Amino acid sequence: MTETHALNFEPLDPDESVHRSHQFLARMQTRRTVRDFSPRDVPFALIQNAIATAATAPSGANQQPWTFVVVRDSGIKRQIREAAEAEERENYERRMSAEWLAALAHLGTNWHKPHLEIAPYLIVVFAQSHGIGPNGEKVKHYYVSESVGIAVGLLIASLHQAGLATLTHTPSPMGFLAEILGRPAHERAYVVLPVGYPADDARVPVITKKPLDEVMIVI
DSSP states (O other): OOOOOOOOOOOOOHHHHHHHHHHHHHHHTTOOBOOOBOOOOOOHHHHHHHHHHHTTSOOGGGOOOEEEEEEOOHHHHHHHHHHHHHHHHHIIIIISOHHHHHHHGGGTOOSOOTHHHHSSEEEEEEEESEEEOTTSOEEEOSSHHHHHHHHHHHHHHHHHHTTOEEOOBOOSSOHHHHHHHTOOTTEEEEEEEEEEOBOTTOOOOOOOOOOHHHHOOOO
């Protein structure tokens, strides 16, 4: 029989619920992807708290198939930048189709990734294809991509709430990350998040988000 305990749930007055909802929406609407970072130090407690928040995410069978590797060593960040730029240069110059490059053009991206070295922290999120049991046996994981994706969403939201800037970076392929960071074979890199304060002269492209009536359907 499954062991349970009483749900710890705080009911809110409807007006307070709407107020909190509006506050969170307004805060998240200020979030932007940043590529220009300051080397200014970030309190490590902010990184710890954000990862602890991400780790509260729901996951298939509650298996929590994620590993968050926090990189602050300058030498390792340089290795990651060099390897990422090698792959990205190949992408931009040979692998990407003309259609793909055209889709990216308005964002002004290229293969140069100085943010991977300048940002005080890199959080590299790994997805665990399976677990390892107490006797070294393989434990099947379920809904890995979905579970890790939800955790990353919470991570980004928490970092933004803490006043930090982020960038979701997914160099392709990403196998070099497991090699540099010494991760086991059952973990694959999911995303790299440079984290820090934006540079004083940071600029972001002018973009818009789809209006609510284009993304929400009420039946």
